[in-house]
Amino acid sequence: MNESDWLTERFEEHRSRLRAVAYRMLGSVAEADDAVQEAWLRVSRAETGDVVNLGAWLTTVTARICLNVLRSREHRREEPLDVRVPDPIVSPESGVDPEQEALLADSVGLALLVVLETLTPAERLAFVLHDMFAVPFEEIAPMVARSPAAARQLASRARRRVQGQAPVPDPDxxxxxxxxxxxxxxxxxxxxxxxxxxxxxxxxxxxxxxxxxxxxxxxxxxxxxxxxxxxxxxxxxxxxxxxxxxxxxxxxxxxxxxxxxxxxxxxxxxxxxxxxxxxxxxxxxxxxxxxxxxxxxxxx
Structure with missing residues (x-):
């Protein structure tokens, strides 16, 4: 197996996780897929020989792309909406298909995504990566150009808002x-x-x-x-x-x-x-x- 085939195979192994990160960051399946595709284009052109933890590296690349999308949204909006309901994932009552299940793991309800829309891009990144995907603040800090302590504060502010406005739903x-x-x-x-x-x-x-x-x-x-x-x-x-x-x-x-x-x-x-x-x-x-x-x- 040559290096290109190896990288393609490894990327596909991580695609579901990367889509899940991007959906929580962007609240849109279409934009999440675009972000993952952009991540692949960047990765395929990069030197990966020195990458120790490919999964963490791919998560970082995808998160940075999503952060840029969120910041671009802020600049494009002349008048922010009072509330923005993200694109929902709608399934028949018979159940969610396996591809959707990966996106919705950890009970990513619509109310939670609505609250995430009220966060700043940096707060959203810090909360999503740390609280939902256990990314250490030492890895989050460079993405938002902050110290690890400041990144921790971003996630803490986001967490308080989420806990106050997005109650945990009944699992039944x-x-x-x-x-x-x-x-x-x-x-x-x-x-x-x-x-x-x-x-x-x-x-x-x-x-x-x-x-x-x-x-x-x-x-x-x-x-x-x-x-x-x-x-x-x-x-x-x-x-x-x-x-x-x-x-x-x-x-x-x-x-x-x-x-x-x-x-x-x-x-x-x-x-x-x-x-x-x-x-x-x-x-x-x-x-x-x-x-x-x-x-x-x-x-x-």
Whole structure:
């Protein structure tokens, strides 16, 4: 086996991990794949003979590419959105395929990714690499041009925000689905009290309709406030289809064969603590929803 074939084989062994790093960094499968491909182009042109730990080196290369993408995003945004819901990974209720499982390991729920979007690029890199992939701060520090102690502080700030805004979901999917079904049943019947009962008192609803004058993003806090909004979902009831959204109970709303929104739910201790909604038509068109029951209309 020549050196090129050896490097190709080793890279493929690490591809799943690199995609997982990039997805957590960027919140987009398409951008994650682009970042991994860029990493391969750089690696294939580099001298790797002196690399002791190829996996760590590949992770560093990929993370640096993602950091540049995040910084470029900040420069491109003239007016930051109030909330940005990352591109969700949507699967049939029958289960997540093996390729998606690698991306979603460690319960990378939509609520967590939404919170990661609020971090600075350096905070996000430090938290993702250290807390999710156990990369030492001594290796993270050069990527963000900080000392190891400063890199540790970046991760600590990010961790506090994540712990405060992204609760750990109930691991039992059946219990999650029961709570989400109760939410839509109450919404369908306009039962305000039942809606409040299924929502955590500090529930947050985040909706991303995209940029532009006709679009809007919104964040609503509190059970009664979210319930008041949810009553308006009654007209959507015939078009709601259950799905897994980032491995958790969620729904896809379609009409006339076209996706209107994707809703991810975070359920903890029997109540909904977060609802994240993506309704940006441009981004919805780019998502792969093939194979979902949600691609057909009709009452559930």
């Amino acid at each position: 999917l059946t219990r999650q689905r029961d709570v989400v079904d109760a939410f839509f049943a109450a919404s369908r019947h306009g039962d305000f009290d039942a809606l409040v009962a299924v929502l955590h008192p500090d529930v947050v609803l985040r909706a991303d309709g995209g940029a532009g004058p006709a679009r809007q993003t919104v964040t609503i806090h509190g059970a009664r406030q979210v319930a008041a909004q949810a009553v308006m979902f009654t007209r959507l009831a015939p078009f709601v289809r259950p799905a897994l959204v980032n491995g958790a109970a969620g729904v896809v709303v379609t009409a006339n064969g076209r996706p209107l929104s994707i809703m991810g739910f975070t359920v903890a201790d029997g109540r909904i603590v977060a609802i994240d909604v993506l309704s940006d038509p441009e981004r919805l068109r780019q998502l792969d929803l093939n194979g979902l029951d949600a691609t057909t209309d009709g009452a559930p």
